[in-house]
Amino acid sequence: xxxxxxxxxxxxxxxxxxxxxxxxxxxxxxxxxxxxxxxxxxxxxxxxxxxxxxxxxxxxxxxxxxxxxxxxxxxxxxxxxxxxxxxxxxxxxxxxxxxxxxxxxxxxxxxxxxxxxxxxxxxxxxxxxxxxxxxxxxxxxxxxxxxxxxxxxxxxxxxxxxxxxxxxxxxxxxxxxxxxxxxxxxxxxxxxxxxxxxxxxxxxxxxxxxxxxxxxxxxxxxxxxxxxxxxxxxxxxxxxxxxxxxxxxxxxxxxxxxxxxxxxxxxxxxxxxxxxxxxxxxxxxxxxxxxxxxxxxxxxxxxxxxxxxxxxxxxxxxxxxxxxxxxxxxxxxxxxxxxx
Amino acid sequence: xxxxxxxxxxxxxxxxxxxxxxxxxxxxxxxxxxxxxxxxxxxxxxxxxxxxxxxxxxxxxxxxxxxxxxxxxxxxxxxxxxxxxxxxxxxxxxxxxxxxxxxxxxxxxxxxxxxxxxxxxxxxxxxxxxxxxxxxxxxxxxxxxxxxxxxxxxxxxxxxxxxxxxxxxxxxxxxxxxxxxxxxxxxxxxxxxxxxxxxxxxxxxxxxxxxxxxxxxxxxxxxxxxxxxxxxxxxxxxxxxxxxxxxxxxxxxxxxxxxxxxxx
Numbered sequence: 001x002x003x004x005x006x007x008x009x010x011x012x013x014x015x016x017x018x019x020x021x022x023x024x025x026x027x028x029x030x031x032x033x034x035x036x037x038x039x040x041x042x043x044x045x046x047x048x049x050x051x052x053x054x055x056x057x058x059x060x061x062x063x064x065x066x067x068x069x070x071x072x073x074x075x076x077x078x079x080x081x082x083x084x085x086x087x088x089x090x091x092x093x094x095x096x097x098x099x100x101x102x103x104x105x106x107x108x109x110x111x112x113x114x115x116x117x118x119x120x121x122x123x124x125x126x127x128x129x130x131x132x133x134x135x136x137x138x139x140x141x142x143x144x145x146x147x148x149x150x151x152x153x154x155x156x157x158x159x160x161x162x163x164x165x166x167x168x169x170x171x172x173x174x175x176x177x178x179x180x181x182x183x184x185x186x187x188x189x190x191x192x193x194x195x196x197x198x199x200x201x202x203x204x205x206x207x208x209x210x211x212x213x214x215x216x217x218x219x220x221x222x223x224x225x226x227x228x229x230x231x232x233x234x235x236x237x238x239x240x241x242x243x244x245x246x247x248x249x250x251x252x253x254x255x256x257x258x259x260x261x262x263x264x265x266x267x268x269x270x271x272x273x274x275x276x277x278x279x280x281x282x283x284x285x286x287x288x289x290x291x292x293x294x295x296x297x298x299x300x301x302x303x304x305x306x307x308x309x310x311x312x313x314x315x316x317x318x319x320x321x322x323x324x325x326x327x328x329x330x331x332x333x334x335x336x337x338x339x340x
Numbered sequence: 341x342x343x344x345x346x347x348x349x350x351x352x353x354x355x356x357x358x359x360x361x362x363x364x365x366x367x368x369x370x371x372x373x374x375x376x377x378x379x380x381x382x383x384x385x386x387x388x389x390x391x392x393x394x395x396x397x398x399x400x401x402x403x404x405x406x407x408x409x410x411x412x413x414x415x416x417x418x419x420x421x422x423x424x425x426x427x428x429x430x431x432x433x434x435x436x437x438x439x440x441x442x443x444x445x446x447x448x449x450x451x452x453x454x455x456x457x458x459x460x461x462x463x464x465x466x467x468x469x470x471x472x473x474x475x476x477x478x479x480x481x482x483x484x485x486x487x488x489x490x491x492x493x494x495x496x497x498x499x500x501x502x503x504x505x506x507x508x509x510x511x512x513x514x515x516x517x518x519x520x521x522x523x524x525x526x527x528x529x530x531x532x533x534x535x536x537x538x539x540x541x542x543x544x545x546x547x548x549x550x551x552x553x554x555x556x557x558x559x560x561x562x563x564x565x566x567x568x569x570x571x572x573x574x575x576x577x578x579x580x581x582x583x584x585x586x587x588x589x590x591x592x593x594x595x596x597x598x599x600x601x602x603x604x
Contacts, residue, residue, distance in 0.1 A: 080439075083438045083439075094467060137467070215459075216458070217458065219453065219456070219458060219459055219460040220457055222450060222453075222460055223450055223453055224438065225437075225438055225439040225442055225450070226437060226438060226439075226447070226450060227433075227435055227436075227437060227438045229402055229433055229435065230431070230433065230450075232402070232422060233400065233422075233425075233426060233429070233430060233431045234426050234450065234451070234453040234454055234506070235423035235425070235426030235427075235453065235454045236422075236453075236580050237422070275441070277442075280441045280442070280443070280446065281439055281441050281446055282446060284460065284461075
């Protein structure tokens with residue numbers, strides 16, 4: 001029973017490193033592998049390559065790592081907290097809340113007149129709107145979870161937020177121009193690129209806070225596997241633990257959605273894939289494993305999305321869904337029952 | 341008098357139980373008085389809906405008492421924090437496990453949570469206690485199995501092992517014998533009796549197996565519509581308490597065999 005999973009962790013870490021370098025060395029402009037490594041160490045002679053690597057590909061790869069690991073971890077937290085193998089940041093409504101914020105900003109400009117129009121194009125307004133949207137949904141879910149003890153009801157409320165979002169989007173799209181609609185649709189595709197180092201820093205700080213809160217919740221998450229009453233009998237402060245877990249999730253998933261758009265299926269599929277590899281329910285093992293696994297999968301998805309050697313970049317959301325949905329179906333068919 | 345209190349571990353005084361909402365108070369049972377002694381096996385019996393589960397839930401602080409008080413080791417339950425309580429009282433409930441993907445060892449090791457550090461690392465002594473708990477209920481060979489691979493009877497033993505690993509003076513079990521066949525019903529209750537003898541723990545369980553409880557328990561708490569009686573099984577029989585347990589149109593209690601039979 002004393003399995004430490006050291007080998008698995010070493011292998012995953014090596015794969016992560018490999019995928020990281022692979023992701024950086026692939027792109028529309030082909031750069032020799034040796035030059036990629038040189039650029040990373042700032043010793044290359046080619047300035048263009050240096051800029052491409054340092055200003056575009058490296059931030060994008062780091063974003064991919066944070067997005068993949070973050071979505072995986074928030075999915076893991078939600079699945080345990082809501083005792084539901086199908087839970088994820090989407091189900092809770094955090095991503096929907098973010099989308100709603102973005103929709104109002106991008107599409108609503110037609111309704112609110114030209115006052116916002118100039119500011120609207122700026123990326124910042126989208127980021128702020130998405131963060132605000134997820135935060136408001138978080139507050140609503142928190143308020144409800146204090147009143148309704150049934151976790152099933154909270155899940156349904158999350159789904160309702162999704163419906164409200166799509167309804168508002170339909171109404172707004174009726175009034176908005178073709179360009180605005182296109183802008184929203186593009187945001188909805190998700191994107192890991194276009195983050196400056198400054199944006200990346202903000203992203204990282206919020207992400208790190210969420211990660212620390214998740215690590216602090218490990219013991220509580222383990223006792224929650226028994227059910228609420230058992231967890232309480234083990235001395236767990238239920239209300240406080242729930243609050244910390246929800247806060248961690250919304251911080252991580254909220255910022256990710258704000259910066260990279262609503263990226264589907266990673267939050268749902270990664271924890272399940274990890275459980276196939278690590279036959280344990282102990283979050284002390286699962287959390288770092290999900291981190292590594294999520295980062296790897298996201299880097300691979302992003303490498304595919306770039307369509308190496310061509311000028312095309314496919315929407316990342318389409319790739320994650322193409323990878324994630326069959327995985328979920330395969331797991332369901334194989335096990336006949338999803339477990340967590 | 342002094343001698344009595346030193347051995348009493350769980351005491352209810354003028355206790356009323358039920359559900360309280362903002363609008364109304366639903367009284368389930370009132371005027372409950374009992375004093376449970378250390379190291380005994382205590383069975384709680386009564387008809388369906390009489391309030392056995394409510395009583396147990398109140399005793400384990402899942403729901404508040406309406407009035408009166410409960411004393412755990414001379415300290416009032418109301419003033420005991422949940423982290424203190426976790427070291428004094430462990431539970432086995434009827435509610436299904438949230439995750440059946442837990443391995444037996446993982447599940448039993450969760451019982452050590454009140455004692456482990458912030459991240460839940462098991463020390464060597466924790467592992468020893470876990471292995472002892474597994475040995476006490478004879479499930480050492482199951483320890484690497486997943487819970488979904490277990491039968492109901494095995495799962496019940498695992499849950500008992502988890503409660504043992506929590507290393508508390510009192511263990512409360514809510515209907516540990518439901519869903520089990522006749523053999524396993526007797527097996528579990530006999531196991532509980534063995535545990536009280538070997539570990540000196542006080543074990544309180546609710547059950548519908550009145551005839552088994554009469555044979556195995558040191559003390560029984562009988563809940564009827566009018567009152568709650570706590571005494572030794574033989575005294576309860578001679579007082580004729582069991583006759584008032586159910587309506588008399590279908591089954592009657594046979595004092596000689598200590599069991600119920602269908603009226604002809």
